Amino acid sequence: MDAFxxxxxxxxxxxxxxxxxxxxxxxxxxxVTTASYEARKFGVFSATPASRARRLCADAVFLPxxxxxxxxxxxxxxxxxxxxxxxxxxxxxDEAYLxxxxxxxxKAAARRVKAAVEERTGLGxxxxxxxxxxxAKVASDAEKPNGFVVLSREAARDRFASAAPGLxxxxxxxxxxxxxxxxxxxxxxxxxxxxxxxxGLFGPRLGVHLGRLARFEHDSPVTPxxxxxxxxxxxxFDQDLSGLETLTPVLERLSAELCTTLEREDRRGPTIxxxxxxxDFSTHTRARTLDAPTNDRAVVTGVASDLLxxxxxxxxxxxxxxxxxxxxxxxxxxxxxxxDDQMALAV
DNA sequence: TCTGGGGTCCTAGGACCC
DNA sequence: TCTGGGGTCCTAGGACCC
Numbered sequence: 001m002d003a004f005x006x007x008x009x010x011x012x013x014x015x016x017x018x019x020x021x022x023x024x025x026x027x028x029x030x031x032v033t034t035a036s037y038e039a040r041k042f043g044v045f046s047a048t049p050a051s052r053a054r055r056l057c058a059d060a061v062f063l064p065x066x067x068x069x070x071x072x073x074x075x076x077x078x079x080x081x082x083x084x085x086x087x088x089x090x091x092x093x094d095e096a097y098l099x100x101x102x103x104x105x106x107k108a109a110a111r112r113v114k115a116a117v118e119e120r121t122g123l124g125x126x127x128x129x130x131x132x133x134x135x136a137k138v139a140s141d142a143e144k145p146n147g148f149v150v151l152s153r154e155a156a157r158d159r160f161a162s163a164a165p166g167l168x169x170x171x172x173x174x175x176x177x178x179x180x181x182x183x184x185x186x187x188x189x190x191x192x193x194x195x196x197x198x199x200g201l202f203g204p205r206l207g208v209h210l211g212r213l214a215r216f217e218h219d220s221p222v223t224p225x226x227x228x229x230x231x232x233x234x235x236x237f238d239q240d241l242s243g244l245e246t247l248t249p250v251l252e253r254l255s256a257e258l259c260t261t262l263e264r265e266d267r268r269g270p271t272i273x274x275x276x277x278x279x280d281f282s283t284h285t286r287a288r289t290l291d292a293p294t295n296d297r298a299v300v301t302g303v304a305s306d307l308l309x310x311x312x313x314x315x316x317x318x319x320x321x322x323x324x325x326x327x328x329x330x331x332x333x334x335x336x337x338x339x340d341d342q343m344a345l346a347v
Numbered sequence: 348t349c350t351g352g353g354g355t356c357c358t359a360g361g362a363c364c365c
Numbered sequence: 366t367c368t369g370g371g372g373t374c375c376t377a378g379g380a381c382c383c
Contacts, residue, residue: 092383
């Protein structure tokens with residue numbers, strides 16, 4: 001979807017169309033979640049600190065995020081996709097992969113999907129089409145907003161040969177910087193780099209992977225059902241906090257919120273973890289795995305508090321979080337009970 | 348001017364088991 | 366008194382994605 005949160009907001013504020021609009025929280029440490037294309041011209045993008053966004057674009061209209069609304073509109077969009085295509089992999093609220101292999105004329109099908117999304121939801125989207133998720137994703141980003149780009153693997157290689165490696169999803173800032181240090185600053189160079197050089201820099205797996213990504217050779221199937229393996233709640237304080245007596249009540253609140261959700265969905269996990277970000281932005285995690293999966297508020301709170309006490313933050317804390325992991329397995333066991341293959345047999 | 352919230356996957360080292 | 370090879374599970378950190 002194109003500037004999804006902003007587009008949803010414009011539906012109830014049509015008077016703002018054409019203006020720089022920024023959806024961002026209001027606190028001193030808020031970041032931009034979405035910027036309209038008009039705001040992007042001023043250098044305001046997702047993850048830009050809101051304080052910086054206000055300076056870059058003083059005329060922008062700032063709106064607080066309304067995730068409940070965005071989730072509703074997202075469901076509408078995904079429903080339209082599923083009405084048109086059998087195999088849909090949802091990636092976040094505003095993105096999905098569609099497997100069009102069953103269509104005799106896939107390009108026509110993609111055109112119909114784009115038109116249907118716009119007609120039924122009033123929201124704009126960009127579509128990329130290719131022989132793999134990787135090509136499709138890069139193609140969909142190439143002509144946003146309102147794009148429709150169809151590329152073969154070879155066409156993608158040609159078109160993005162001189163683009164920076166960071167164009168590829170999976171090559172982030174750290175990897176791009178390390179590549180640049182070694183003179184690899186285009187996808188053509190990365191695709192042509194000797195495997196020995198890449199594996200020397202990044203190890204055998206990532207090294208090979210990067211070369212393949214640059215040649216658009218990465219293929220992974222469209223996976224319709226993805227079950228969450230962990231769930232967490234975290235919060236960044238407006239001002240750093242110190243002291244267990246201050247932090248523990250926050251941990252209790254986060255644990256209660258998390259467990260309420262898990263209970264409602266009857267999901268449990270055996271591993272309880274905390275996340276602590278200090279004032280120097282270093283992030284620390286601690287985890288403990290119990291004998292049995294749980295979503296019990298008292299258990300989660302107790303373990304999380306123990307972990308925090310044992311960690312004993314050595315500096316002021318800017319973020320605190322709680323996590324329950326291993327949900328996949330817990331849900332499967334709860335749903336089916338112990339299967340035959342799990343029954344113990346001693347002879 | 349500092350840097351949200353909610354996730355996934357990978358790596359490396361250690362414990363432990365056969 | 367010295368130590369193989371294969372495997373799983375767990376923890377912690379880091380890179381990355383939307």
